[in-house]
Amino acid sequence: MKLINQTVWGVASLLSLSFATSAQADFVIPTLQQIQDKQAAIRFCNDYADVAIEQFAKSKTLSCGFSGPRWNNDRQGQFNWCLTVLEPFAITERGFREDALKTCQENKSSGNNPQNQISIPQACKDPTKAYTSVKQINHHFRYETNLTSPVQNGLISYDYNRDRKADYVFLETKDDSARVAMCFSQGQRYRRQVTDITFYSGSGGLGSSKYEITQQGDTLVVTIDEFEHNAGSSYRQVSYRFDPSTSKFKIIKNESDVYPVIYDGQPYPMGAPVTPKLF
Incomplete structure (x- = not known):
């Protein structure tokens, strides 16, 4: 009986050792x-x-x-x-x-995209066909590239000269250049006018500008944000009202400010955006 018990114990010990060895083999410590x-x-x-x-x-x-x-x-x-x-x-x-x-x-943002084209009289379009009238562009501001409409809704339609016919403010592009143009009704004809609001839409990063042109009641509002890497940012907002007697825009409000980076306790010398004269 003792021999049998020893044999059984020996077999059990071997099985236990076998299971332990198998478990240890499956458990690998990662390096x-x-x-x-x-x-x-x-x-x-x-x-x-x-x-x-x-x-x-x-x-x-x-x-x-x-x-x-x-x-x-x-x-x-x-x-x-x-x-x-x-x-x-x-x-x-x-x-x-x-x-x-x-x-x-x-x-x-392509001018060939029908959904990006604006509806204006043919006389209002660039006669040289160098610039294309569009609703929105790829615009680089700061470090981002966004699809944006600098002109409110892609096209402002308003009776500036009070002849009960629509006049237009719109965006034109050529490659990476962009500018704002206007077109005024004159009887059965139209007078096209390019403003001095121009910018390089392909710029960005180290220095860039963002424009927003909106119609607020009888006032045309131009907002300009500028950014310069390691220098700061600035803005200007100008409100204009069209004078039919002179066929020009008159500035009725002009605000600006700068937010320079401070170096050694002194602000970086930077100026606010230049006030557009429109034309």
Whole structure:
């Protein structure tokens, strides 16, 4: 009996040792490098998912019409997918969406896009055909590129000369240049006038300007924001009222201010935007 008990105990001990050895073999302690790599992958994929959601939101704002698994607001899904692929594949995917958004935005701002064209008399358009009349442009301000309409609603229609016919304020572009033009009715004809509001829409980053031209009652309001890298920002807002007797705009209010960066206790010397004379 003793021999049998010893034999049974011996077998049990061997089985116990076998199970323990198997469990120890399945439990692998990760190295410090593996832990760091995993943490880096999680950080990268969190950033990837955040950007993917931002890109999807921008596609909706631009009405690009993109669809499919590449375009959605499922952040967890984007994050999980990122963890299953090598980093270069995720970078390529993010770049694809960025390129698609850039193309969509360029098409939206193109003068060849019927939805970006404005309805004005032919006599009001640039006779040289160098500039194209559009509702909105790709405009670089500070460090961002946005699709924007510097002129309210893309076209201001108002009877400035009080002859019961519409006069127009609109935007024209040529490559990266932009300017504001006007057109006034004269009987059955129109008088086209280019203002002195001009800007380089392709600039940005180190120095850039943003214009907003709005009609508020019988007053035309021009707001200019300027930004200079490591220098500060400034603005000017000018209100004009058209005088039919002189066929010109008269300034009725002019405000400006500057917000310079402070160096060694002294403000960086910068000026406010120049007051437009219109023409």
